[in-house]
Structure formats: C-alpha cells, structure tokens
Amino acid sequence: MIPLPAPKQDVLQRRAAIVAGLRDLLPESGLISEPNRLKPYETDGLSAYRMPPMAVALPETTEQVAAVLRFCSRNGVRVVPRGAGTSLSGGALPMEDSVVVGLMRMNRILDIDYADRCATVQAGVTNIGVTNAVSANGFFYAPDPSSQLACMIGGNVNMNSGGAHCLKYGVTANNLLGLKIVTIDGDILDIGGHHLDAAGYDWLGLLTGSEGMLAVVTEVTVRILRAPEGARAMLAAFASNEVAGACVDSIISSGIIPVALEFMDRPAIHACEAFAHAGYPLDAEAMLIIEVEGSTAEQDDLLGRLSAICNRHDPISLKVSQSAEESLAIWKGRKGAFGAIGRISPDYLCMDGTIPTSQLPLVLRRIGEMSAGYGLGVANIFHAGDGNLHPLIMFDANDPASFHKAETFGADILRLCVEVGGCLTGEHGVGVEKRDLMPVQFAPHELAQQRRIKSAFDPDWLLNPSKVFPLVGPAAGPVLSMAAE
Amino acid sequence: METHPVPTPAEAEIAERIGSAARERTPLSIQGNATKAGMLRPVQAARTISTAGYSGISLYAPKELIISAHAGTPLPEIEAALAEQGQHLIAEPADLSAILGASDKPQTIGGVVAANLSGPRRVASGATRDHVMGVRVVTGAGELIHSGGRVLKNVTGLDLCKLLTGSHGTLGVITEVTLKVLPAPEASATLILPKLPPDAAIRALSLALGSPFGVSGAAWVPSLPGSGVPAALLRIEDFTASVSYRIERLRGLLDVAAAEIVADDASRALWRAVRDATLLPVGADDAVWRVSVRPSAGAEVLRAMEDACGARGFLDWGGGLVWLAAPASTQAHAAVEAAARRSGGVWTLMRAPVALRGAVDVVPPEVPALARITARVKAAMDPAGILNPGRIFAGV
Numbered sequence: 001m002i003p004l005p006a007p008k009q010d011v012l013q014r015r016a017a018i019v020a021g022l023r024d025l026l027p028e029s030g031l032i033s034e035p036n037r038l039k040p041y042e043t044d045g046l047s048a049y050r051m052p053p054m055a056v057a058l059p060e061t062t063e064q065v066a067a068v069l070r071f072c073s074r075n076g077v078r079v080v081p082r083g084a085g086t087s088l089s090g091g092a093l094p095m096e097d098s099v100v101v102g103l104m105r106m107n108r109i110l111d112i113d114y115a116d117r118c119a120t121v122q123a124g125v126t127n128i129g130v131t132n133a134v135s136a137n138g139f140f141y142a143p144d145p146s147s148q149l150a151c152m153i154g155g156n157v158n159m160n161s162g163g164a165h166c167l168k169y170g171v172t173a174n175n176l177l178g179l180k181i182v183t184i185d186g187d188i189l190d191i192g193g194h195h196l197d198a199a200g201y202d203w204l205g206l207l208t209g210s211e212g213m214l215a216v217v218t219e220v221t222v223r224i225l226r227a228p229e230g231a232r233a234m235l236a237a238f239a240s241n242e243v244a245g246a247c248v249d250s251i252i253s254s255g256i257i258p259v260a261l262e263f264m265d266r267p268a269i270h271a272c273e274a275f276a277h278a279g280y281p282l283d284a285e286a287m288l289i290i291e292v293e294g295s296t297a298e299q300d301d302l303l304g305r306l307s308a309i310c311n312r313h314d315p316i317s318l319k320v321s322q323s324a325e326e327s328l329a330i331w332k333g334r335k336g337a338f339g340a341i342g343r344i345s346p347d348y349l350c351m352d353g354t355i356p357t358s359q360l361p362l363v364l365r366r367i368g369e370m371s372a373g374y375g376l377g378v379a380n381i382f383h384a385g386d387g388n389l390h391p392l393i394m395f396d397a398n399d400p401a402s403f404h405k406a407e408t409f410g411a412d413i414l415r416l417c418v419e420v421g422g423c424l425t426g427e428h429g430v431g432v433e434k435r436d437l438m439p440v441q442f443a444p445h446e447l448a449q450q451r452r453i454k455s456a457f458d459p460d461w462l463l464n465p466s467k468v469f470p471l472v473g474p475a476a477g478p479v480l481s482m483a484a485e
Numbered sequence: 486m487e488t489h490p491v492p493t494p495a496e497a498e499i500a501e502r503i504g505s506a507a508r509e510r511t512p513l514s515i516q517g518n519a520t521k522a523g524m525l526r527p528v529q530a531a532r533t534i535s536t537a538g539y540s541g542i543s544l545y546a547p548k549e550l551i552i553s554a555h556a557g558t559p560l561p562e563i564e565a566a567l568a569e570q571g572q573h574l575i576a577e578p579a580d581l582s583a584i585l586g587a588s589d590k591p592q593t594i595g596g597v598v599a600a601n602l603s604g605p606r607r608v609a610s611g612a613t614r615d616h617v618m619g620v621r622v623v624t625g626a627g628e629l630i631h632s633g634g635r636v637l638k639n640v641t642g643l644d645l646c647k648l649l650t651g652s653h654g655t656l657g658v659i660t661e662v663t664l665k666v667l668p669a670p671e672a673s674a675t676l677i678l679p680k681l682p683p684d685a686a687i688r689a690l691s692l693a694l695g696s697p698f699g700v701s702g703a704a705w706v707p708s709l710p711g712s713g714v715p716a717a718l719l720r721i722e723d724f725t726a727s728v729s730y731r732i733e734r735l736r737g738l739l740d741v742a743a744a745e746i747v748a749d750d751a752s753r754a755l756w757r758a759v760r761d762a763t764l765l766p767v768g769a770d771d772a773v774w775r776v777s778v779r780p781s782a783g784a785e786v787l788r789a790m791e792d793a794c795g796a797r798g799f800l801d802w803g804g805g806l807v808w809l810a811a812p813a814s815t816q817a818h819a820a821v822e823a824a825a826r827r828s829g830g831v832w833t834l835m836r837a838p839v840a841l842r843g844a845v846d847v848v849p850p851e852v853p854a855l856a857r858i859t860a861r862v863k864a865a866m867d868p869a870g871i872l873n874p875g876r877i878f879a880g881v
C-alpha cells in the first residue's frame with residue numbers, strides 16, 4: 001500500500017470548529033460531516049485506497065467555493081477537490097485531515113454559442129452532459145473518456161482526460177478555451193475566454209492536467225464541434241502482436257489518420273467476446289478496431305484503403321462494417337472491456353503507460369513474461385495510434401498478497417514504459433497510484449522544479465497535497481522548505 | 486535507456502553561462518536567430534545567449550508522428566525533412582519577415598515554440614502549443630530539465646511544455662523540442678467568396694466552420710491578390726476525392742453564386758499569404774497588432790480600429806484572429822486595447838518602434854491576483870530574474 005502523509009493533529013483537534021465554520025459558508029445541506037454520509041466520498045476509481053475526510057463541502061456557486069477555500073487557507077486545512085470521483089489513480093482520494101470540495105452541485109450549462117462554436121459549463125456537468133446539450137444541433141464535445149456518463153468536466157480538465165477518439169480530436173487540453181478558477185486564497189480568476197490563443201503565459205495549458213493541485217475549477221469553456229456526416233468501423237485480426245503492430249505502422253505511414261485505432265491482445269479479445277458476444281475472432285492473437293468518418297463515399301474510400309493495407313499483413317479475418325449497427329457491434333466488445341474483465345476477475349488494476357508505438361511487440365512480450373512470473377492474468381487494450389497502453393491486471397482483493405503482487409506488477413510495467421522511451425501515464429494521471437514512481441521519469445531537480453511551480457500557486461501546499469509528488473526520497477526536501485518560504 | 490536528462494555539451498555550455506549570469510545577476514537576452522526581436526517589449530540585457538548554433542534534428546520517427554530537434558534548427562530544415570516523408574507541421578507556423586523585417590537567417594524551431602506561432606490551421610487542428618510533446622529547457626538557475634517526452638499522450642506531472650511554449654524566453658532557454666507531426670494532405674483547395682464585407686464574411690465562415698466538412702482555414706481579406714476585391718476564403722485539405730466533394734458541399738451550403746475555387750499550388754500560395762500576413766499593407770512607420778477574440782467579434786474590432794485611426798486589417802481563424810496595421814502611436818495602441826477589451830479578447834503588439842513597445846502593455850496586463858502568481862512562477866523558473874527580463878510584462 002502507498003502511504004499517505006500523517007494528518008495534521010492540530011487540524012483534527014479543531015475538527016468541530018472547522019466543520020461549524022464551513023457550515024456557515026454553505027447553503028443548507030451543503031456540508032457533510034456525519035461518518036456514515038462521508039462514506040461515499042472515501043475513495044475514487046482506485047478503490048483499494050480509502051480514507052474518509054473530515055468533511056465534504058458541496059458549494060453551489062463560485063463564490064461559495066471561494067469562501068470555503070479562503071476559510072481553509074486561513075485555517076491551514078487541506079483541500080481535496082472532487083468531481084465524480086472516477087479517477088483511476090487515486091487523484092480524488094481524501095486525506096484524514098482534509099475537506100473534500102465536491103463540485104457536483106455546480107452542474108449547470110451556462111451558455112452555448114453555435115456561431116462561435118463553444119459552450120460554457122459549470123465544473124460539475126458530466127462529460128456526456130456537454131455533448132447531450134448540443135447534440136440536437138448536430139454538435140458534440142470531442143474528448144470522450146470511457147467514463148463519460150459519470151465523469152465531470154472539472155475532473156476532465158484536471159486530469160487532461162483523453163478518449164477513444166483523441167487520435168483525431170485531441171485530449172481535453174486541445175479542446176478548451178477558458179476556465180474560471182478559485183485559488184487557495186479564495187481569489188476568483190478568469191483564464192482564457194472565448195478566443196483561441198492566450199497573450200502572455202499559457203495558464204490554461206498549465207492548469208489542465210494539474211490534478212487539483214493548483215486551483216479549483218468552477219467553470220469551463222469548451223470548444224464544440226460539428227459532428228461528422230457519419231462514421232464506420234472495421235475489425236482486423238492478426239496471428240501475432242508483431243504483425244498487428246506492423247499493420248498500425250503501415251496505416252499511419254499511408255497518410256490516413258483514422259478517428260480511432262484500438263488494439264486488443266488475445267486475453268482482452270477473449271474476455272470481451274465472452275461478455276459482449278460481439279463476434280470477435282477467438283483464434284487471433286491481436287485485433288484492431290479502426291474507425292473512419294465522413295460521407296458514405298468517403299467512408300467507403302477510406303475503409304477500402306485500410307482493408308488493402310490490412311490485407312498486406314495477412315489478417316486472420318477482416319470485417320468491414322456496412323452499417324451503423326454493425327459498427328456498434330464491433331465497438332460493443334471494446335466499450336464493455338472493463339465490465340468484461342470485471343466478470344473474469346472481480347478486482348483489477350487498470351494501468352495507463354504510453355510507449356513509442358514501435359516498441360509495442362517488445363512491451364507486450366515483456367508484459368507476458370511478467371504475467372507468468374507474478375502468476376497474475378493481464379489483458380492489454382491499447383490506443384494504438386498514440387501509444388497509450390492499458391494493461392488490466394487481475395487480482396484478488398481479499399488476498400493482500402495478491403494485491404501487493406498486482407501493484408508491483410503494475411509498477412514494473414510502468415517502469416518498462418519509461419525505459420523504452422514512454423511515460424508513466426498517458427491519460428489517468430499520477431495521483432497517489434504512480435506518485436512514488438515519479439523518480440523513474442524525473443530527476444530529483446526536475447521534481448523540485450515542478451514542486452516550485454505548485455508552490456507558486458499554493459505556497460502552503462493545502463490543495464490536494466500528497467498526490468503526484470513523492471513524499472519521501474531525495475526530492476521531498478523542498479516541499480517542506482518551500483512551504484515555509 | 487537514460488531517462489533523466491544528461492546535458493549535451495551544447496546544453497552544458499548554455500547551462501554554465503546561465504548559471505554564472507544568475508550568480509552575477511546579469512540580465513540575458515535569449516534568442517535563436519533573433520527574427521522576432523521586434524515584437525513585444527524591448528529587453529535590456531548585458532549579454533546574449535543564442536541557441537542558433539545548437540542545430541539539428543535529433544529524432545524523427547515518421548511512423549510515430551514525432552520529430553525532435555535542437556532549438557537552433559532552422560524551421561525550413563524541419564519542414565524539408567518532414568516533406569520528404571510526406572508530413573508537415575500541424576500548426577503551420579508563420580514566417581513573419583513581412584512584418585518583422587527580412588533577416589538573412591531563418592527563424593529557428595526554438596523561436597517558433599517560444600513564441601507559440603500558429604497559422605491558419607489553428608482554427609481546426611490546434612496551436613503550436615497543442616503539438617509540443619516534449620521540451621528540454623535550461624532554467625534561469627542553470628539547470629537542465631525536461632517535460633513531456635517523445636510520445637503523443639503524456640500527463641505525467643505538471644505540463645511545463647505548455648508553460649514554456651509562448652513564454653518568449655522568460656522562463657527558461659528551450660534547448661530541444663519534440664513535436665507531433667501529421668501526414669501532409671494529398672490535396673488542398675480554397676473556396677473564394679468574393680465581395681463580402683467582414684461581418685457577412687464571418688457569418689459565412691462560421692457556417693462553414695460549423696459544418697461537418699472539415700474546414701482547415703477560414704479567413705477574410707480586404708483585397709484578394711489579382712482581383713483586389715474583398716473576399717472570404719475557406720480551405721479544405723484532404724485526399725483528392727474528399728476535397729472535391731467537400732468543396733462542392735460547402736459551395737451548396739453557403740449558396741454564393743459568384744464563388745470561385747482555386748486548387749493546390751494556387752490555394753497553397755493564398756494560405757501562405759494569410760499565414761505570413763503578407764496581405765497586410767504595412768507602412769514603414771506602422772505598428773502591427775494581433776487581436777485574438779471570439780470569432781463573431783472580429784468584424785467589430787476591424788471596424789472600431791478603422792474608425793479610431795484608419796487601421797487596416799484582415800481576419801483569420803474564422804474571424805477570431807484580427808491582424809491590424811496603423812501608424813504607430815500610443816493613441817492607436819489605446820484603440821486596440823479598447824477594441825479587444827470590448828470584445829473580451831486579447832492583443833499582442835507584434836511590431837512597433839522601441840519607444841512605443843517600452844511604453845505600453847504589449848499584451849493585456851494581468852489582474853493583481855494572477856500577476857502575483859506570475860511573479861512567483863517567474864521566480865520559480867528564473868530566481869535571479871535574468872532571462873529576457875521585461876519581455877512580456879514590465880518587471881517579469
């Protein structure tokens with residue numbers, strides 16, 4: 001288990017006064033402090049880690065957020081911002097001495113502007129909520145994490161979330177225009193706006209993916225796009241990971257950038273097929289789902305070119321969908337992947353490294369060897385166009401030894417990702433989960449530099465501390481000294 | 486593989502020079518080939534650090550859509566290497582010599598990233614900052630750090646790539662950048678809607694940008710090369726068959742009888758002129774501004790500036806980028822500020838005599854609470870305050 005920092009005893013001792021002070025700042029029922037009602041907030045998508053906070057504040061306005069943060073800052077109370085709590089890296093995991101600031105009551109769409117192709121929403125609007133608000137007019141919000149029914153825009157911004165279609169449309173950072181943020185001092189700031197480029201520093205870019213450590217986001221202005229005329233998928237299955245990897249290379253080299261290019265290995269294919277009955281080829285070692293967009297004629301043209309490319313790599317099978325229904329069937333297995341793994345193994349860890357795509361065969365081979373070594377099953381799902389790998393490690397949570405092995409296995413995979421030229425996390429964030437692996441990717445002085453940037457926003461380290469940066473080791477020193485500065 | 490950055494000899498030298506300047510508190514002017522020295526505020530510095538000598542493509546993996554180059558690599562060298570593999574830079578950075586004066590040396594990739602220069606494709610495919618996947622930087626303390634890497638998706642730690650991109654050498658000296666690249670489209674064509682005034686043009690551009698047809702350029706020019714009439718321009722880039730199809734669908738959607746189509750080389754030349762702002766008539770004593778606003782406000786900014794001081798201008802990014810030229814004066818600058826503010830947008834002073842650049846806010850000043858954060862971030866990256874001091878904000 002990854003350790004959390006010791007709570008501030010003086011804060012715990014002042015608990016009653018802090019709760020009362022916060023209650024005064026919030027509407028009726030806007031503060032939760034009863035232990036049984038704190039339970040839903042004690043964990044996030046990394047459910048092996050649990051810790052009830054002192055209290056949960058549920059503000060309804062930016063001004064209330066500001067009042068809460070000002071209060072916490074004056075009283076030295078740590079704050080953990082929270083959206084839907086779907087983070088897979090423990091980003092929203094509370095600390096014992098913290099106040100969770102939940103944005104879920106700020107769930108209004110504030111403005112939609114089709115002429116300027118943008119929408120302003122409160123941080124607690126769900127990802128799908130944005131698309132739902134504009135879809136009747138033929139528009140959509142592009143980043144589409146698999147958790148999109150639940151996860152919230154504020155969480156997406158803070159994790160810089162991606163989705164299956166980010167090969168074409170980019171991740172959250174590429175689809176934002178503006179933010180309203182509240183600093184730990186309680187200052188309300190507008191960052192960006194409705195225009196494309198910042199003049200001066202790119203605070204919008206720095207805040208995106210900052211995992212709740214720099215400010216609390218209360219409003220977000222996103223770009224909305226007109227939906228394509230249509231989209232269709234194809235499925236290609238291959239006899240080895242190497243061949244499928246070579247096929248991905250050929251596709252990219254051909255000048256076609258599909259909207260989505262998903263790779264599944266044999267265990268993933270089997271798990272998803274057993275769950276979704278999508279008609280996946282069970283004799284394949286690897287499978288690609290490729291999606292294209294455009295008019296029917298354009299789809300035909302691209303799918304024809306892609307089929308020709310796949311055919312040069314001796315596919316075991318090739319299925320080009322002829323209709324929206326057939327495309328849905330092809331996607332059905334992939335979209336149900338988490339549920340599918342969950343059926344085989346009630347507990348699994350979803351890893352999230354990125355690798356240079358050329359390293360895929362090597363990395364999958366090494367993961368296979370580790371899987372045998374640890375005696376734990378693993379299924380690999382891979383955003384093949386951009387190198388983002390999601391190994392799902394299966395374990396038994398009732399057996400602490402099994403969980404420990406799974407965590408060690410996961411860490412080994414992430415070290416391997418960095419070793420081959422990639423990184424620890426492509427879209428799920430560092431959180432607590434990968435915090436202690438940061439020294440694999442960054443030298444102590446580089447971590448110190450990032451910490452100094454955090455200190456510039458949050459000098460006393462009250463906003464989501466204990467995430468992202470290791471608590472111990474040679475680079476930990478500056479935290480304390482800088483907090484004192 | 487070594488994952489922590491080890492300085493190359495050139496980086497070690499830059500680090501050493503910055504380290505000693507920091508100890509002496511000697512202000513440094515940071516540049517590549519100094520092609521952008523004429524924009525923003527003038528820098529008072531005792532010494533110059535140039536990355537121009539640190540040149541060369543260090544990694545190019547076309548199948549992974551990734552290129553890395555030392556900061557001093559001339560942009561044309563990178564463009565040529567990409568073209569050989571049928572690829573290109575997504576944000577099509579401008580060559581601003583028409584505005585900033587011709588230089589005998591080309592702009593460097595480090596300068597392009599430090600200035601976050603993006604061309605017409607910005608409206609569809611993002612800015613340069615969206616495609617910076619990794620940077621190596623020497624901080625003002627003389628330490629080499631890296632952020633990001635050489636993969637397309639990376640959220641590990643704070644995104645200093647975005648902080649450094651567009652920071653104009655004030656937070657660190659970029660020594661190497663890694664950019665995402667894409668296949669260059671097979672074909673390109675432009676639908677020209679002649680004789681439209683700016684507001685009607687923006688409505689047409691907006692309709693087109695809100696269509697499913699993948700418009701990758703949307704501009705308005707007061708005087709089309711050749712005919713001299715004002716016109717809205719819409720670009721489609723894709724496979725040949727798609728380009729023909731989409732251009733026809735756009736023509737149908739916009740229903741402009743007199744619309745013309747130009748293809749391939751002619752289309753590319755037109756967008757180069759938009760990208761590089763060569764269509765902007767700039768007099769010897771003129772200042773030049775870029776104003777970034779919500780697209781629907783572009784025409785209003787143009788009109789306000791014409792009324793205030795006879796400024797000339799054109800529009801890119803569907804109306805969201807206004808290029809303006811007018812005789813350099815504090816009054817003209819005040820008019821730009823007022824027009825940008827009314828529209829909720831921002832301005833950048835791209836060119837002006839040193840006296841004016843030193844006297845006005847070259848970009849919008851930050852509110853005090855943000856300015857405090859800026860000062861602390863500057864101190865975190867450049868504790869001695871020696872890197873391009875005052876280039877963006879006085880005192881930063």
Ligand SMILES: Cc1cc2nc3c(=O)[nH]c(=O)nc-3n(C[C@H](O)[C@H](O)[C@H](O)COP(=O)(O)OP(=O)(O)OC[C@H]3O[C@@H](n4cnc5c(N)ncnc54)[C@H](O)[C@@H]3O)c2cc1C
Nearest residue numbers: 083084085086087091145146152154155158161162212217
């Ligand atoms: C089944 C499943 C599938 C997933 N699929 C994907 C996927 O395809 N792609 C992907 O990228 N991720 C995916 N995720 C991860 C997760 O959904 C994303 O990280 C998401 O953006 C988190 O949003 P949230 O609202 O749940 O945020 P939370 O989990 O509540 O918080 C995430 C982080 O952001 C901070 N935060 C939240 N809101 C704010 C705010 N308003 N201001 C400041 N800080 C804030 C929190 O402190 C925390 O550090 C998946 C998760 C699950 C459970």
